[in-house]
Amino acid sequence: MWVTVAIVVVLLCLIWALTGRPKGLPAGPTCFPIIGNIGLFRPSEATQAHRKFRKIYGDFYSLMIFNRPVIFISGFDNIRQLLVKHGDMFSERPRVYPSEVIAKRKGLAWASGAWWKEQRTFALTTLRKFGFGKRCLQSQVIEEVDCLMDEFEKYEGKPFNIHYQLKISVSNVICSLLFGKRFEYEDAKFHRLMKLLNTLLTVVNFSSPAFIFPSLSRFSIFNFTKAKPTIKALAEFVVERAEEHRETFDENNIRDYIDAYLLEQKQRTTEVNTTFTGGDKPTMEIKDRLPMVDAFLLEVQRLGNILPLNLPHTTKEDFWYQGYLFPKNAIMFFMIDSVLSDPAIFPEPLKFNPERFIDADGQFGGEQKDKMIPFSTGRRMCPGEPLAKMELYLFLTRLLQRFDVEPEDPKRLPSLEGTLGITNMPETFNVRLIKR
Numbered sequence: 274m275w276v277t278v279a280i281v282v283v284l285l286c287l288i289w290a291l292t293g294r295p296k297g298l299p300a301g302p303t304c305f306p307i308i309g310n311i312g313l314f315r316p317s318e319a320t321q322a323h324r325k326f327r328k329i330y331g332d333f334y335s336l337m338i339f340n341r342p343v344i345f346i347s348g349f350d351n352i353r354q355l356l357v358k359h360g361d362m363f364s365e366r367p368r369v370y371p372s373e374v375i376a377k378r379k380g381l382a383w384a385s386g387a388w389w390k391e392q393r394t395f396a397l398t399t400l401r402k403f404g405f406g407k408r409c410l411q412s413q414v415i416e417e418v419d420c421l422m423d424e425f426e427k428y429e430g431k432p433f434n435i436h437y438q439l440k441i442s443v444s445n446v447i448c449s450l451l452f453g454k455r456f457e458y459e460d461a462k463f464h465r466l467m468k469l470l471n472t473l474l475t476v477v478n479f480s481s482p483a484f485i486f487p488s489l490s491r492f493s494i495f496n497f498t499k500a501k502p503t504i505k506a507l508a509e510f511v512v513e514r515a516e517e518h519r520e521t522f523d524e525n526n527i528r529d530y531i532d533a534y535l536l537e538q539k540q541r542t543t544e545v546n547t548t549f550t551g552g553d554k555p556t557m558e559i560k561d562r563l564p565m566v567d568a569f570l571l572e573v574q575r576l577g578n579i580l581p582l583n584l585p586h587t588t589k590e591d592f593w594y595q596g597y598l599f600p601k602n603a604i605m606f607f608m609i610d611s612v613l614s615d616p617a618i619f620p621e622p623l624k625f626n627p628e629r630f631i632d633a634d635g636q637f638g639g640e641q642k643d644k645m646i647p648f649s650t651g652r653r654m655c656p657g658e659p660l661a662k663m664e665l666y667l668f669l670t671r672l673l674q675r676f677d678v679e680p681e682d683p684k685r686l687p688s689l690e691g692t693l694g695i696t697n698m699p700e701t702f703n704v705r706l707i708k709r
């Protein structure tokens with residue numbers, strides 16, 4: 274009997290030692306045996322929960338998901354130091370559900386190592402050729418925004434859920450770049466794809482153990498099984514497009530990203546000069562004269578931050594920083610929200626105040642602007658930044674040229690709370706667009 278008790282005690286101690294928080298790791302909420310910190314908060318509470326943890330534990334804290342440490346880094350200086358100065362150490366992605374199950378370690382966003390480096394260089398060069406960072410990209414965005422405005426007009430000022438059309442429209446910009454084709458709003462196949470994508474982005478959430486241990490995703494209790502049909506449908510959709518491209522491929526007419534990829538495969542050394550020529554519409558040209566629009570959009574990005582936790586990074590080797598151990602292969606979140614909601618940088622952080630980005634001369638600038646890192650920083654910083662910024666600018670300015678925007682009910686403005694999947698998804702709301 275005593276032997277059995279002794280064995281059970283030793284086993285329990287072993288389990289505790291193996292699944293507890295390793296020595297040196299930043300502090301964090303108390304771990305339970307085996308499960309660690311699983312189930313601390315719901316995805317809809319994630320951002321608020323992390324803000325609380327930062328108040329309690331400071332700029333470095335950790336959670337244990339079973340035996341795997343997840344480390345959270347807050348503060349502009351720490352994030353810059355680690356992602357830029359120690360960029361080599363922190364530029365890999367961890368092996369989590371999206372990298373293992375969705376991307377299968379290929380692609381760009383979830384890949385690591387030599388594969389990632391090659392894809393990233395190819396993406397940056399190709400996108401630059403398609404006008405990234407240049408004004409000529411705007412004609413495509415403008416074409417899409419104009420279609421969207423026509424669509425909005427159909428509602429004649431009646432309230433409607435703006436999400437679907439907005440999503441289609443933004444996705445269409447990417448589709449034009451990737452597949453050389455935009456989709457009509459009524460296109461049933463595209464509609465279905467949007468719905469599936471929405472499911473994927475909501476179901477696959479950072480807070481679930483199945484995110485960190487992909488093999489758990491097969492158990493329906495973790496809800497990730499819902500992601501499977503989406504991944505399959507997305508893969509089929511992309512394969513179909515690639516096949517179409519292969520059949521009509523002409524190396525003298527590179528239409529889009531897929532064509533560029535096919536050409537690179539065929540002839541890796543030849544430089545192809547494919548730029549889209551822009552239309553006559555001068556909107557980007559007057560951007561510098563509209564500092565308040567820039568300030569407004571930056572404030573929107575600050576409060577409507579879509580990746581509050583950033584995408585996860587991992588450590589190549591054990592790494593000591595300010596007395597803390599970041600063990601090899603730990604999952605690390607360089608918390609964008611900790612910067613964008615930091616009262617030391619942005620006084621009254623919950624207040625929507627675009628003026629914070631206007632300097633004494635009435636120009637777009639100032640210290641707070643330099644601390645805005647919604648696209649992260651360092652080697653894995655978002656390569657889509659120029660397009661994202663151009664879209665934000667063109668969608669907004671052209672919307673405001675055509676419509677006054679009003680809430681459905683002025684007493685109940687849309688909520689700024691979101692639900693964190695991979696991205697932070699806003700709650701749906703209706704707006705009224707009144708033609709000017």
Ligand code: HEM
Pocket residue numbers: 381382383384393579580583584585609647648649650652653654655656657658660661
């Ligand atoms: C407002 C819009 C956007 C925001 C706030 C945003 C933000 C981010 C952030 C925070 C990351 C993670 C960086 C890191 O790991 O340190 C990221 C990665 C990435 N973004 Fe964006 N992004 C936006 C739009 C776009 C667009 C329009 C594209 C495509 C054209 C894009 C393509 C990517 C890719 C491919 C990665 C992965 C890069 C890598 O792993 O090397 N993003 N983005």
